Amino acid sequence: MNVRCIGVNTVHGEDYKVSGRKTDSDYMLILMKSGGSFDFGRGDVRAESDSVIIYDKNSVRNYGGDGGVFICDWICFDMEGDSDFLEALELPLETIIPFSEAELLSGIIRSIAADFYSAGSQRAKTMDSQLKMLLYKVKEACCPRGVVQQSADPHYTVLNELRERIYRNPQLKWSVDAMAADVNMSRSYFQHIYREIFGVSCISDVINGKIEKAKEILSETSCTVSQAAAMCGYDNEEHFMRQFKKLVGVTPTAYRKKS
Numbered sequence: 001m002n003v004r005c006i007g008v009n010t011v012h013g014e015d016y017k018v019s020g021r022k023t024d025s026d027y028m029l030i031l032m033k034s035g036g037s038f039d040f041g042r043g044d045v046r047a048e049s050d051s052v053i054i055y056d057k058n059s060v061r062n063y064g065g066d067g068g069v070f071i072c073d074w075i076c077f078d079m080e081g082d083s084d085f086l087e088a089l090e091l092p093l094e095t096i097i098p099f100s101e102a103e104l105l106s107g108i109i110r111s112i113a114a115d116f117y118s119a120g121s122q123r124a125k126t127m128d129s130q131l132k133m134l135l136y137k138v139k140e141a142c143c144p145r146g147v148v149q150q151s152a153d154p155h156y157t158v159l160n161e162l163r164e165r166i167y168r169n170p171q172l173k174w175s176v177d178a179m180a181a182d183v184n185m186s187r188s189y190f191q192h193i194y195r196e197i198f199g200v201s202c203i204s205d206v207i208n209g210k211i212e213k214a215k216e217i218l219s220e221t222s223c224t225v226s227q228a229a230a231m232c233g234y235d236n237e238e239h240f241m242r243q244f245k246k247l248v249g250v251t252p253t254a255y256r257k258k259s
Contacts, residue, residue: 132249
């Protein structure tokens, strides 16, 4: 992942407007610190302060002030070599995402900006790790564990119970076939309805459950990385470490040091 350009606490006048801007390679994350108006092709919608918007790399961008100054933090970045990371997160693009801990995100963006304008030999690696952490935090805001809006789908109750068991028991071998059989559905229908209700694939939820448990173990116990991997159902420590870094943005050891 490469940071292309970045701005912290950028202030624009009330007449500020971006209209029809498009890039072929850069994604753009905006952290709102004031109100603003966005048009994602469905008419103008208002974004309140403390909300996040992520533009796709091929999107047309139309946004600006909404009767007052327009203040935001922002990052333009590409996913060179890391497209799988963003796909695994399944973040909603061109959607206004409320964020209750906006200052946390702003702090990460400030840290990325400090590296962006530094001459440090490790700046690229540091920015890569911090950007992944930033995106992972946004993912948590989109779909926090245990917080899923009640669905009218008749399968909601049984699937939500399964989802709770997945997160409570990350050490189990949660295969698609086993999960589908657990709720008496065919494999294909189960995968379809699970994603439709929860907005994430069943396998992504299994992985998220393992990583969330690993973070808890690393933060609150003295267990080794190898022990944490085993407690979360990983047979291969190296696979655990790769998956942890891919989703969290740092290695398990680095995460423990920050906790």
